[in-house]
Amino acid sequence: MKTFKIGGVHPPENKLSTDRPIEVLAIPAQVIIPLSQSLGAPSVPVVNKGDAVKVGQLIAKGEAFISSNIHSSVSGKVLKIDEAMDQSGYRRQAIFITVEGDEWMEDIDRSAELKKEITLTKEEIVSKVKELGIVGLGGATFPSHVKLMVPTGKKAEVLILNGVECEPYLTADHRLMLEKGEELMVGIKILMKGLDVKRAVIGIENNKLDAIGHLKNIAKDFDGIEVEALKVQYPQGGEKQLIDAVLRRQVPSGKLPIEVGAVVHNVGTAFAVYEAVQKNKPLFERVVTVTGKNVKNPGNFMVRVGTSINELIEKAGGLPEDTGKIVSGGPMMGKALNSVDVPVVKGTSGILLFKEKEARRVDPTNCIRCGKCITVCPMGLEPVLLAQYAELEMWENVEAERALDCIECGSCQYTCPAGRPLLDYIRLGKFRVGQIIRNRSKK
């Protein structure tokens, strides 16, 4: 069975909510929609305080090249445009909307009927994806339309769909593949048309046998779509790792996947693309897994963007007494939140609650130079060296050891017997090196 070549770990899967069907969460009384929801520049609001908005109405425009449109997820009134705590841990600009009813924009097709026929042209698809604010739903929230625009001189050969969900605990993509298989396939077809490729491969880890079987079954009706079962290995969901696993091609350092003729999209994104192109529905809701060992009813919920995480947790059985940490995303790459009053955004794939005991890290001891971090690093780096250089503030060395290649998967820190905060220091190193490089290019 295929997997990527270098490194990798296999943390306990703990997929507690695998058999919980996607449940639609009730619309909250107020939503807070942050203006920075995708990679790149924050969007610029196009509504004012007091404006009435409908579900699916454009409320903020992405004006930079790497930026995305944001649509209202509810109908109601704009309460204010102010700073609000978001997942970054800082207060940043957000649009507050008080909910009144559930009135959708007229041009959104709300029927559940599957629309297979793709009528739009290639260019129309790209502009639709851009217009309706589709971003990568795997977690990095890279604006999808940018990925659909193949740079001149390059040729996309294969579209790879990321259904790996290698993060422990999370099951949002898994449920989506099971429940929305057909829509997903049409979404893939649309992406294939947008990219002008003949072949698409859905990569799924072998711990989701039902999803593999289900999709293989449906894929028979769709030309050029294959389903590839992959060996369970973290971080297979990393773009470069997935390409390596599926195509046996390695993207060179600092280059984009298009360099080897591949484009990777998350299965969630493919579903969003289907809804956008076929149903004219902007991206304003997504599937979020709420899970954790002491959560009463872990589950998968269809949530409107901007809903407070608190509502989600309440739905899943309330915040347990001994919660020690709240993580947005998976346990390996997710971000710890500093309060429950943080809105769900486009990139929120899961809410993970840790018990107090699980929340504390082990106390770091001396490095015993076992080299395990080097063995597991999927990018073939030397985390121990990078962390040491960063700790000693030797930024040139950090750069020379190719810190910027690091995908921050956390395998090194996960496996370190001495419990050293390797990734923390590498991240610091990456941040500083990034600053240095920017300064250099300014000069």
Next chain:
Amino acid sequence: MNDIIIYAVIFLGVVGAASAVILYFIAQKFKVIEDPKIDEVEGALPAANCGGCGFPGCRGFSEALVKSVNEKQSIEGLSCPVGGNDVMAKVAAILGIVAEEKEPQIAVIRCSGSKENAPKKINYDGPATCAFAHNLSSGESGCPYGCLGCGDCVAACKFDAIYMDEVTGLPVVKDNCVACGACVIACPRDIIELRNKGKKDRRIFVSCMNEEKGGIAKKNCSVACIGCSKCFKVCPFEAITMNNNLAYIDYEKCKLCRKCVLECPTGAIHELNFPPRKEKVAEVESNVEPKIEVNKDQSLDTKE
């Protein structure tokens, strides 16, 4: 027996002499001609190699000084923060010019978010590096402008002039600070500022960097500057400016009248090294709440 000693002495002597001759010629060949003034200037510098002047060590600074004199006949813009005016005067004498006097400066911590004033709302569990904690989130107290308390400034200080107060969790600058500016660069939140030492070491400054709106700032920290502009209005010398909900006292203009200190409703303005206030002053400023005093080591029990 004697033979051996004699042979050894002769042999070693010959080898030594030959080496000396070779060394001499090599030294002549690779001699680097340097302005002797560089050595002289370096001798006058404090040899702390702190980099506070912006050059790599005292040697680098002396080279820059000599070069500047050779090119422009002045050492304008170059100064050694450690040595201060005395050292710069000496250096200027060596270089045959006159140095301009500069006010001595000292580092000032512009945050009072101690454990008591800005209680912890979350636990930070990671490496004790402010730079990383700053990237991770707004910090344990929730104030995105406040001190993170991991001590990057302490680590950066080469003069042992700054330490972390265990009780408050804030850094404290000692009197031996030479204003090299290493901590200013190290602090990811730019809390530390170099300010003029002032007459008799007396200083007044706003001990807060929070640019959020008053209510939000106050929620996280009881001694935050809430941007009420009271100090701005009371200042007779126009030394205070208001920017983004934050007051700033220009140390060049401030005449140390201390009116703003009494006016501040949260106690965000600190006064250092002043004698105890006379009753009279308090009477004059009768509309002010009970008097606020900050003693020398910036202890932060000065809530209203």
Next chain:
Amino acid sequence: MNLLTLSGSPHVHGDSSTKKIMYGVVIAMIPAMLVSIYFFGLDAIRVTLISVIACLIVEWAIQKYLIKGPVTITDGSAIVTGVLLAFNVPSNLPIVIIIIGAIVSIGIAKMSFGGLGKNPFNPALVGRVFLLISFPVQMTTWPKPAALFSGLTDAVTGPTPLGHLKEAVKAGRTVQDVLENGSSWVMDGVNYSYQIPGYVDQLMGNMGGSLGEVSAIALILGGIYMLYRKIITWHIPVAYIGSVVVFSGILWMINPDIYVNPGFHLVAGGLMLGAIFMATDMVSSPMSWKGQLIFGLGCGVLTVIIRIWGAYPEGVSFAILIMNAFVPLINRGLKPKRFGETAK
């Protein structure tokens, strides 16, 4: 509610820890320990216990009173060093000498560099070599192995197979002659005779030598356990043993009269102990597998060179220590293959 914790990802940690690794090594050493007790009796227990306790006390005292930092003797690394040191000395070593060995191992080789993880050389080997140079007589007087607890009172000493063979070959005899006929000599008017034990005996451990090195089988058992627990990887032991076999095999084929066959090199002496337990010490071995192969290779070649042409009959300790010195160089020179890098 409690305060939430905030930290960077990852938020989960694997189940490996320094403690688990160290105690895993201790468990892996149990078979060899049992064999040593069988052949050398209570002496073996005495040496091992004293060595371990001395190592623990030295580490504790240094951390408590010299460094004045946290005491970490429970992490098991001092126990590993203690047992390994005991494995490397004869069973009749006086207590004082063992304690000196422990002080050198922990105090000089480990703590003076900064404690666990900072030592460039394997602490137990440094201790052993220090003792070997300082107390050559005591360190090379090997009690003859005996069945359990017999001969406890009148411990008879004898040479190690390697040492004996080296002496005999030096004296002009051929290897085959020594192996088959044994030898006898007269010293101080007493007749001595010695027959090098057969391969089976050597495998089991029925030969003269240091505590832990005698039984190849028990050591291999421990090695398999460590491989299973993923404490070590196969690279160093295989490269080490393989290079010994190849190098000594070449010499043996050139002249079997002077050079003994590779099988003898494998089972006699401390090769197995060195290859499985000493060279694989994480702290003082290279981190990448390529580096580990080179490290093992260097150890193997050096071991054979020292055994055949060196002053000492046994070369494992020196070989590993010499290669330890090259580890930083190996780590620096051999980078792992980066992702996306095409093979040169």
